[in-house]
Structure formats: structure tokens, C-alpha cells
Amino acid sequence: MDISVGHTPDSDDAFMFYAMFTDKVKSDDFSVTHVIEDIENLNKKAKNPELDVTAVSVHACAYIPNYVMLRSGGSFGINYGPIVTATKPMTIEEIKKSKIAIPGEMTSAYLLLQLMIGKFDYVEMNFSDIPEAVRSGKVDVGLVIHETQLSFGEEGIQKILDVGEWWHEKSGGLPVPLGVNVMSEKLGEELIYKFDKYLQESIKFARDNIPDALDYAMKYSRGKSRELIEKFVLMYVNEVTVDMGEAGEKAVRLMFEMAKEKGLVLDFELKISKPL
The missing domain is CATH 3.40.190.10 (Periplasmic binding protein-like II)
Incomplete structure (x- = not known):
């Protein structure tokens, strides 16, 4: 077939x-x-x-x-998953008030972040464009997936929230x-x-x-x-x-x-x- x-x-x-x-x-x-x-x-x-x-x-x-x-x-993910990035440390309240770049409305990363911090203002973009958008200041916060979960430091941004770790704790150790x-x-x-x-x-x-x-x-x-x-x-x-x-x-x-x-x-x- x-x-x-x-x-x-x-x-x-x-x-x-x-x-x-x-x-x-x-x-x-x-x-x-x-x-x-x-x-x-x-x-x-x-x-x-x-x-x-x-x-x-x-x-x-x-x-x-x-x-x-x-x-x-x-x-x-096994105690790892999408991460939230910025160019500087931010509190949860500051993150909630920011426009966050997400890799798509139907992605699991977007749903999981909403479960973690509540609804927020966002802009959709291709996931591969998010690190540069954060680094350049086009957006203040970026939700990153795929290999950028490992390479964000090389791209001039830093981790400010870890969605995978949050899920691991919230779910009692279930995979993300x-x-x-x-x-x-x-x-x-x-x-x-x-x-x-x-x-x-x-x-x-x-x-x-x-x-x-x-x-x-x-x-x-x-x-x-x-x-x-x-x-x-x-x-x-x-x-x-x-x-x-x-x-x-x-x-x-x-x-x-x-x-x-x-x-x-x-x-x-x-x-x-x-x-x-």
C-alpha cells in the first residue's frame, strides 16, 4: 500500500x-x-x-x-523539554507581562507554558528564528524547542524558565x-x-x-x-x-x-x- x-x-x-x-x-x-x-x-x-x-x-x-x-x-522529554529564554534574568511576573515568541499555537511547548504560567501575550514565528529575535530585542522572551534547548548559550540568550523541569515536578516524574x-x-x-x-x-x-x-x-x-x-x-x-x-x-x-x-x-x- x-x-x-x-x-x-x-x-x-x-x-x-x-x-x-x-x-x-x-x-x-x-x-x-x-x-x-x-x-x-x-x-x-x-x-x-x-x-x-x-x-x-x-x-x-x-x-x-x-x-x-x-x-x-x-x-x-525525561525531566527536560522546552525552555523560556531572554537576554537577562526575569521574574515570573515580568515574563507574564512580556510578549513571548512561540513556535506555533498548536505546539505542545505553547500549551505547556500556558499550563505553567497562565495565558500570555505572544507572537508566532518559526522556531529557528526565535533565538535571534530574543538576542536582537525584537521580542523580550522566547519559548525555544528542538536543539536550541541545548545551544541557547551559544546564541547570546539565557534560560529563565525550564518547562520540562516544571512538568517533571508537577506530574510526579512523568515524561514531557x-x-x-x-x-x-x-x-x-x-x-x-x-x-x-x-x-x-x-x-x-x-x-x-x-x-x-x-x-x-x-x-x-x-x-x-x-x-x-x-x-x-x-x-x-x-x-x-x-x-x-x-x-x-x-x-x-x-x-x-x-x-x-x-x-x-x-x-x-x-x-x-x-x-x-
């Missing part, structure tokens, strides 16, 4: 899909065409289903009823739910399960062949060093990525329960693929 698969131009996604897209692991059931888009673009595409499988922010699952969340391929892969429910439970296993095999292969998978992922390094990209990739392609398991599912459900209580998302049915 021919299927379309969307992922981001990010090194961790590339690492996960390396074996699938280079035929290191094969499937008798699927022939894959991949589509590369920024995460917020993929979130928006999923609202009017264009792809059979796509990476999305966990937050986006509140708005995409035609998709089922896969158990493999999720981005979960950030990104997942979803598949169109119209394809049916059996095909969804088979693709979930196929993606899981690709992830396991990459984790067993790190140097080769990292060579592939470096195409999406955005000028960062191999050392930094390897650290970032291994942070976000972890055991919960292989299978979200009970802890990952509990974290996702908790985030949405908290968001519903605060009126940040409407009530909806969360659909998750059957256990692997």
Missing part, C-alpha cells in the same frame, strides 16, 4: 525514520512517500487531513479527530509529552497497528546503529555540531519513543486533563493505537 508520511526537518525525526526511508528495515505492507514540513505546518495540515501518517505536536491531537496516535515515534506520530483512522486498526510496528522497527534499528543513523540525521543539523546533534537526538529518541507505554500515555492524558480544566482545549476523544 502506498502511504504518505510527514515528518519535520529535524535531526531527531530524521534519525527515527532513517531505516524506513533507506530500506534498512522493510515492510511487505507499505510503500512510503515522505513529506518534510515544519512541525506547525504539519499540525495545520492534519486539521484537514492531507497525509496518511504525520508527525504532530501532542497539543494538535485536540484538533485532529480523524487521526489515531501511534505508540511509537513520540518525542518525550511533546510530539507524536498519528495515522488516519480511515486506514483501520490492523493497518495502523502494522505501521506502528514498522516505525518501531525503524527506531530500534537507528538506536542499534547510531553512527550511521546520525550521518543521515546530520542533513538536518542546521549548522550545529555533530556532538550537539547526537546529544539532542539521544535525548529525544529514547525508550518512550520506542513505545510510549503506560507512562507516556498517562502523561498525554494528564496534559489534556489539565488543559481542559483551565479551558485551554475543548473536550475531545483521544484516540491511541492498540498496545504494541
Whole structure:
């Protein structure tokens, strides 16, 4: 079966899909065409289903009823996640009064920061533009994701809040739910399960062949060093990525329960693929 698969131009996604897209692991059931888009673009595409499988922010699952969340391929932080940056230290009250640059309204980073500090004024921009916008003074505060969580110091900005640490404490040690892969429910439970296993095999292969998978992922390094990209990739392609398991599912459900209580998302049915 021919299927379309969307992922981001990010090194961790590339690492996960390396074996699938280079035929290191094969499937008798699927022939894959991949589509590369920024995460917020993929979130928006999923609202009017264009792809059979796509990476999305966990937050986006509140708005995409035609998709089922896969158990493999999720981005979960283990006591780390998005961070809030500025050029100088700021209090929580000062941060709340600032216009904050965010990487998209449907990103999990945006939802998590609202859960942490309440609603705030914001401006959307591509995540890769946020560090320079903060450094140059275009905005006072920036919410950063991806490898900038590690490289912010090199970009002339500093960490003033750690969303990942806050979630770890608030949730009692659950992983930070950030990104997942979803598949169109119209394809049916059996095909969804088979693709979930196929993606899981690709992830396991990459984790067993790190140097080769990292060579592939470096195409999406955005000028960062191999050392930094390897650290970032291994942070976000972890055991919960292989299978979200009970802890990952509990974290996702908790985030949405908290968001519903605060009126940040409407009530909806969360659909998750059957256990692997």
C-alpha cells in the first residue's frame, strides 16, 4: 500500500525514520512517500487531513479527530523539554507581562507554558528564528524547542524558565509529552497497528546503529555540531519513543486533563493505537 508520511526537518525525526526511508528495515505492507514540513505546518495540515501518517505536536491531537496516535515515534522529554529564554534574568511576573515568541499555537511547548504560567501575550514565528529575535530585542522572551534547548548559550540568550523541569515536578516524574506520530483512522486498526510496528522497527534499528543513523540525521543539523546533534537526538529518541507505554500515555492524558480544566482545549476523544 502506498502511504504518505510527514515528518519535520529535524535531526531527531530524521534519525527515527532513517531505516524506513533507506530500506534498512522493510515492510511487505507499505510503500512510503515522505513529506518534510515544519512541525506547525504539519499540525495545520492534519486539521484537514492531507497525509496518511504525520508527525504532530501532542497539543494538535485536540484538533485532529480523524487521526489515531501511534505508540511509537513520540518525542518525550525525561525531566527536560522546552525552555523560556531572554537576554537577562526575569521574574515570573515580568515574563507574564512580556510578549513571548512561540513556535506555533498548536505546539505542545505553547500549551505547556500556558499550563505553567497562565495565558500570555505572544507572537508566532518559526522556531529557528526565535533565538535571534530574543538576542536582537525584537521580542523580550522566547519559548525555544528542538536543539536550541541545548545551544541557547551559544546564541547570546539565557534560560529563565525550564518547562520540562516544571512538568517533571508537577506530574510526579512523568515524561514531557511533546510530539507524536498519528495515522488516519480511515486506514483501520490492523493497518495502523502494522505501521506502528514498522516505525518501531525503524527506531530500534537507528538506536542499534547510531553512527550511521546520525550521518543521515546530520542533513538536518542546521549548522550545529555533530556532538550537539547526537546529544539532542539521544535525548529525544529514547525508550518512550520506542513505545510510549503506560507512562507516556498517562502523561498525554494528564496534559489534556489539565488543559481542559483551565479551558485551554475543548473536550475531545483521544484516540491511541492498540498496545504494541
